[in-house]
Amino acid sequence: MLFVLLAGGCIKPGDEVVVKSGKDYKPASTDVLNRHGKIENLEQFEMFVENVQNGKKDNVRIVSYTVEGDPILQDLEFDGETIQSVEDSRMDAYGNGEVTKMSCEEIEYATEQDLAANVYNLKQCNKKQYNETVLWYD
16 A cells, blocks of 8 residues: 555656557558448458458558547558567557457458358467457348
């Protein structure tokens, strides 16, 4: 308890406390935006999937917005053999604030799933407890 009081005593009245907000994130024109199943730049993602299927190196960034409007970034990079996924939830005020990395062998498209009518999942990944869904929409 004493430690908390001492640590809190370092902030003086008038000191500015900066909280990082994801609402200030400015997506690039090539980012695939997922606003609760409403997708912008879907053609960018479809080109990435086609390149993966053809063994051609490519990368794409997916920005999925939370209900509160905070972005969760997911970068997918295909090196010709493996898909590297890096998910960054540090701008999500209510999330776990982590960067999660995994490697996957393929990406799969499925229709009429519980989540949505159109779903893309990463498959054969090295982390089984991780969310493998990368994009979904009706």
